[in-house]
Amino acid sequence: MxxxxxxxxxxxxxxHYLLLLIGxxxxxxxxxxxxxxxxxLPSAKDAWSLSDGQLGFIGSATPFGFLFGAxxxxxxxxRIGRKKVMMYALAFYAAxxxxxxxxxxxxxxxxxxxxxxxxxxxxxxxxxxxxxxFVPAKRRGWFIGALAGFFSFGFVAAALIGRFVxxxxxxxxxxxxxxxxxxxxxxxxxxxxxxxxxxxxxxNGRVDEAESVVADLERRVERAxxxxxxxxxxxxxxxxxxxxxxxxxxxxxxxxxxxMARRTAVTWxxxxxxxxxxxxxxxxxxxxxxQRGITVTKSFEFSIIIYLAQVPGYFSxxxxxxxxxxxxxxxxxxxxxxxxxxxxxxxDTPATITLAGAVLSFFLNGTYAGVxxxxxxxxxxxxxxxxxxLSSAFxxxxxxxxxxxxGLSAAKLGFGGVFGLTTAVLAAGVVCVVVxxxxxxxxxxxxxxxxxxxxxx
Numbered sequence: 001m002x003x004x005x006x007x008x009x010x011x012x013x014x015x016h017y018l019l020l021l022i023g024x025x026x027x028x029x030x031x032x033x034x035x036x037x038x039x040x041l042p043s044a045k046d047a048w049s050l051s052d053g054q055l056g057f058i059g060s061a062t063p064f065g066f067l068f069g070a071x072x073x074x075x076x077x078x079r080i081g082r083k084k085v086m087m088y089a090l091a092f093y094a095a096x097x098x099x100x101x102x103x104x105x106x107x108x109x110x111x112x113x114x115x116x117x118x119x120x121x122x123x124x125x126x127x128x129x130x131x132x133x134f135v136p137a138k139r140r141g142w143f144i145g146a147l148a149g150f151f152s153f154g155f156v157a158a159a160l161i162g163r164f165v166x167x168x169x170x171x172x173x174x175x176x177x178x179x180x181x182x183x184x185x186x187x188x189x190x191x192x193x194x195x196x197x198x199x200x201x202x203x204n205g206r207v208d209e210a211e212s213v214v215a216d217l218e219r220r221v222e223r224a225x226x227x228x229x230x231x232x233x234x235x236x237x238x239x240x241x242x243x244x245x246x247x248x249x250x251x252x253x254x255x256x257x258x259x260m261a262r263r264t265a266v267t268w269x270x271x272x273x274x275x276x277x278x279x280x281x282x283x284x285x286x287x288x289x290x291q292r293g294i295t296v297t298k299s300f301e302f303s304i305i306i307y308l309a310q311v312p313g314y315f316s317x318x319x320x321x322x323x324x325x326x327x328x329x330x331x332x333x334x335x336x337x338x339x340x341x342x343x344x345x346x347x348d349t350p351a352t353i354t355l356a357g358a359v360l361s362f363f364l365n366g367t368y369a370g371v372x373x374x375x376x377x378x379x380x381x382x383x384x385x386x387x388x389x390l391s392s393a394f395x396x397x398x399x400x401x402x403x404x405x406x407g408l409s410a411a412k413l414g415f416g417g418v419f420g421l422t423t424a425v426l427a428a429g430v431v432c433v434v435v436x437x438x439x440x441x442x443x444x445x446x447x448x449x450x451x452x453x454x455x456x457x
Contacts, residue, residue, distance in 0.1 A: 003207075003214050005232050008444055010137045012143070014216055014224040018070045019134060020143060022194065024150035025187050026090060030120045031154025032180050033093065033308075037062055037113070039162025043173035048106045060063045060400055061110055063279065065117020066124070069394035071248075073122030074389020078246040081341075082130035082385060083196045085122060087188060093119025094184040101177035120395065125389040129376040133199040133384070134217070136282045141326055144376070145318025145369035152310035152365060159307050199381045199445070251386045255379075263378045264387070270330060271375075271395030273429035274367045275339060277422050279292075280402035281360060292295055302354040309358040310365040319382035321373055327437030329370035331430050336363035336424035345419035377440040380449040 010016075041055050050058075069089065077085045085255050096116040103109035128144055161179060166172040195217070200209035255264040277358045313333075321329055340360035347353045379387030409421050441449055 003198060003202065003210055004444070004446065006218065007134070007214050009230045010136060010217065010221045011225060011230065012136070012139050015142070015220040015222050017132055019194070020147055020264060022145050022187070022191055023131050026086070026123050026127055027147065027150040028154040028157065029090075029093070029180060029184060029187075030124045031151035032158045033097070033116060033120045033154070034062055034066075035155045035158035036161060036180060039158065039166050040173045040176065042107065043166060044106075047173075048109075050106060054110075055340070057110055058113060062120070063399035065114040066121030066401070067256025067393045069118035069123075070125035070393040070396060071390045072389075073125045074393075075246055075251065075371055077129065077385030077389070078127050080398060081196050082126055082133075083191075083194055085126045085385070086130060086194070087191055089119050089122035089126065090184055090188055090191070091119075092116075093117045093123060094181045094188075095119075096138030097177050097181035101174045101181070104426060114415050121392070122389075125392045126385060128372045129379075129384045129388045130197055130264035132376040133197040133374075133381070133445065137442055137447075139322065140377070141319050141321025141329075141373045141441060143280045144373040145329075146315060147335075148261055148369045148372035149314030149318060150279055150312070151217045151368070152307075152314050155307045155310055156304075159304050163304075168191035169282040193341045199384075203381045205452065225393055229381055243266035246383055246386050251383060251390065254383060255387060255390065262436055263438055264391075265329055266432055266438070267375055267378060267387075267391045268394045269432050270334075270429055271391045272398040273334070273425055273432075274337075274364065274371060274398075276405075277341070277397035277426055278364050278368070278402075279399035280406040280422060281341075281357075281364065287322045302350065302357070305354055306361045313362035315364035316362075317369035318373075319439070323369065326374040326377070326440040327433050327439060330367055330374060331433045331444075332438070333363045333366035333370060334426050334430045334433065337367060338423045338430060341419045341426060342423040345417075345423065373438060374437075377443075377445060377448055381445065384445075384449075 041058060044050060044058060046057055073085050073089055093116050096112045096119060100109055100112035100116055103112055128147065131147060132140055132144055158180075161176045165176045165179060169175060195213040196209070198210040200214045201207070201213065218229060254260060261323060317329055317333055320332075324332075337360060340356060340363055344356040344360055345352065347356050375388050375391050376384055406421070409417050438448075
């Protein structure tokens with residue numbers, strides 16, 4: 001009987017849902033931070049008489065910070081623990097959001113936005129691997145998919161802040177940043193009660209602490225369900241243990257070793273494809289709507305519709321993750337994104353553009369739900385946070401490149417060419433996942449990643 005077998009046989013109940021809520025609220029603030037910047041740019045331009053180039057740097061600040069934050073969070077998560085990184089990252093993001101809100105000039109604002117983005121990127125990279133280590137294999141796909149769904153609430157909240165806070169009061173763009181940061185103080189207080197991952201503790205030889213975490217979770221689940229706990233299965237893959245200290249070079253050497261290279265390549269490519277397409281679409285859709293004859297006010301209203309389509313996108317993919325393998329979910333939603341992007345490229349009226357854009361938003365965000373579930377499953381415990389963080393960081397390269405590439409494509413190829421390019425990128429992702437992706441549904445994390453299994457995969 002292993003501790004992890006005891007952990008994995010627990011039915012999902014109130015203690016798990018509390019973890020989902022606490023982690024999900026972090027993703028809500030991450031999504032809000034990513035989206036709210038677009039609503040700050042006009043005010044920042046007026047406040048400091050900025051050029052378009054300077055506005056472009058502000059637009060790239062958050063994804064640039066995300067890249068470094070995700071990388072550092074993964075490395076630290078495997079060295080000092082998942083919980084500590086979650087706490088520090090959220091506090092770091094909140095602090096520099098407040099600095100940005102009171103920035104006296106463009107230079108301070110830009111630096112603060114980069115650092116706030118680093119905190120948000122670290123938070124984003126660490127939550128999924130952390131919570132995936134608490135959830136039984138049969139429910140892991142739904143749980144992490146639903147966790148990612150909280151991003152959509154952040155985007156909708158940012159749009160509402162952009163509409164009802166930024167333009168309606170003096171210094172509304174500064175107040176908006178305070179609004180996104182202050183609730184985090186409550187969330188940090190709430191997170192103090194979170195346990196460290198038992199898998200991380202076992203990996204680092206802290207067996208007594210892992211036993212305490214699992215025993216406490218068993219008691220709370222039994223109390224929440226009002227029923228005896230299921231029996232512990234006899235057959236379980238034992239986790240490897242050790243105190244391997246991860247650094248960037250050793251991580252890259254392992255992730256691109258013969259036994260891991262295919263998994264790493266698929267995961268990194270999928271992250272790049274979905275992040276490139278996502279940020280290319282959401283950074284340009286308001287401009288493209290205006291170019292198609294839609295007024296700025298109407299553009300906001302249509303953008304809200306497109307943002308709202310994220311919500312069913314995430315949660316439908318989470319629901320399907322319990323019925324189909326994660327790699328199939330990613331392939332299906334990527335294919336839906338490719339078809340939607342092509343459809344969008346052929347539309348020429350406001351209503352049809354908005355409809356096609358909403359469908360594209362639905363599928364792009366559903367893909368993210370699959371990707372967030374899939375990524376922690378393919379990396380061993382000792383390097384899970386690092387593997388997830390580096391995958392997310394590589395995807396952020398796509399978010400940095402997308403606005404520029406899409407902008408150049410729009411100038412040369414027009415509206416249809418922009419989404420024709422997006423269709424091609426998404427189609428390449430579908431082929432990669434279908435041919436080379438790993439089937440993960442219903443398998444424990446140890447079964448998927450322990451060295452004994454690697455040799456026979």
